[in-house]
Amino acid sequence: MARQVMINRLFMLLSRTAMFAVLWWLLTEGQPGSWGLGVPAVLLATLVSLLLVPRMTISIPALLRFIPFFLRHSLEGGMDVAGRALHSRLPITPVLVDYPLKLPEGLPRVVMINMVSLLPGTLSVEIDNDGLRVHVLDGNSDITVRLGILECRVAELFALAMTPTVSDHSLT
Amino acid sequence: MLTDYLALLLLISGGFFFLAGTVGLLRFPDVYTRLHALTKADNVGLGFVMAGLAIQSGSWLVAGKLFLIWLLVLLAGASVAHLIARRALQRGITPWQR
Numbered sequence: 001m002a003r004q005v006m007i008n009r010l011f012m013l014l015s016r017t018a019m020f021a022v023l024w025w026l027l028t029e030g031q032p033g034s035w036g037l038g039v040p041a042v043l044l045a046t047l048v049s050l051l052l053v054p055r056m057t058i059s060i061p062a063l064l065r066f067i068p069f070f071l072r073h074s075l076e077g078g079m080d081v082a083g084r085a086l087h088s089r090l091p092i093t094p095v096l097v098d099y100p101l102k103l104p105e106g107l108p109r110v111v112m113i114n115m116v117s118l119l120p121g122t123l124s125v126e127i128d129n130d131g132l133r134v135h136v137l138d139g140n141s142d143i144t145v146r147l148g149i150l151e152c153r154v155a156e157l158f159a160l161a162m163t164p165t166v167s168d169h170s171l172t
Numbered sequence: 173m174l175t176d177y178l179a180l181l182l183l184i185s186g187g188f189f190f191l192a193g194t195v196g197l198l199r200f201p202d203v204y205t206r207l208h209a210l211t212k213a214d215n216v217g218l219g220f221v222m223a224g225l226a227i228q229s230g231s232w233l234v235a236g237k238l239f240l241i242w243l244l245v246l247l248a249g250a251s252v253a254h255l256i257a258r259r260a261l262q263r264g265i266t267p268w269q270r
Contacts, residue, residue, distance in 0.1 A: 026236040078189050078216025081209050085196030093270050094205055114250040117211050123204060125257040135204045135257060135267060 012055055013046065020045040056107060062156040069153060070115070077120035081137065095139035099147045100131040102162055103155060112154045119150060175227050182224030189217030202268035203260045211253045215246055 020042040028034040084092055103109050113124040116134060121141060126133040136143050155162040196209025222242045226235035 023240070026233060026240055029231075029233045029237065074212070074219070075216055077212040081196060081212045082189055082192030082216075085192050085199055085209055085213070090199060092200070092205060094202075094267050095269075096267060113254055114247065117207075117250040117253050118215060118246060120212070121208070123208055123211065123257055124254050125204070125261050133261070135208075137205065137208050 008055075013050070016049050017042060017046045020049075054106075057159045059157060059159040062153075062159070066153055066157055070118075073119045077118065080120050084137065092137050093139045095136050096125070097134045097136050097143050097147075098131055099134055099144060101127070101151070103151060104160070108154055108158045108160065111157070112151060115150055115154065116147070119146075122147070175230075179224040179227040182220050182227065186217045186220030186222075186224060189213045189220060193217060203265060204257055204267050207253045207257055211249050215249055218242055218245055 021038075024034070024038045024042055028038065084090065101109065101112065103112055109127065113127055113132065116122050116124040116132065121137040122143065123135040123137075124132055125135050132147075134143070134147065152162060190213070193209050193213030196213060197206050200206045200209055219242055222238045226238045229235060229238070
């Protein structure tokens with residue numbers, strides 16, 4: 001048991017160090033001379049992240065599935081809003097929608113509100129204990145269903161168990 | 173040669189989305205709808221521009237760096253849009269309705 005905890009901690013330490021090292025490598029475009037400064041910077045960043053960012057599980061398969069999902073939907077979102085902006089009659093019917101969030105507080109919710117703003121037709125406006133208030137560009141779309149799908153994707157990303165309930169259409 | 177054309181196509185697509193986002197910013201009726209135009213059209217536009225520049229650079233490291241910049245802009249754009257929309261609602265600005 002204690003050994004498993006040790007292994008987990010070691011894995012977290014190594015994966016974060018590797019992440020910051022890759023970041024430094026990219027930022028300096030791989031210049032070998034930069035590592036004199038880079039090594040202490042990476043170690044310091046790892047230390048700070050261990051102090052500030054709690055341990056979390058990110059599912060790599062879910063992340064790999066999330067990337068094409070995100071790219072496809074953000075392209076769709078960009079084309080949607082571009083089409084509406086350039087359309088002569090400006091076809092928008094904005095509404096505010098309250099969506100009850102089931103995701104736990106912390107990083108999963110932060111990821112969720114940012115994704116909502118980047119995906120088609122939705123903008124996160126307010127978040128509190130009751131849930132998420134979303135500004136929707138096209139009130140005729142089935143927005144609660146789409147938010148439900150997104151929420152499941154985010155839950156999957158953090159390896160959280162969640163059952164999809166998209167039955168209540170709380171359109172306001 | 174072919175990559176030059178591909179890069180050109182990507183850069184022009186990016187420019188189109190920036191243009192559309194700006195048109196949206198000017199034509200949309202209120203702060204919330206304008207934020208939609210900014211967060212979505214500009215992010216896609218920047219994505220295309222970054223992809224075009226990455227191809228032109230011919231270096232995986234530069235491509236990775238450009239990708240990193242895109243991610244940071246996405247994060248900043250989404251966070252700032254949320255903060256502006258939240259403040260607007262708190263100040264009692266009601267969303268425009270048709």
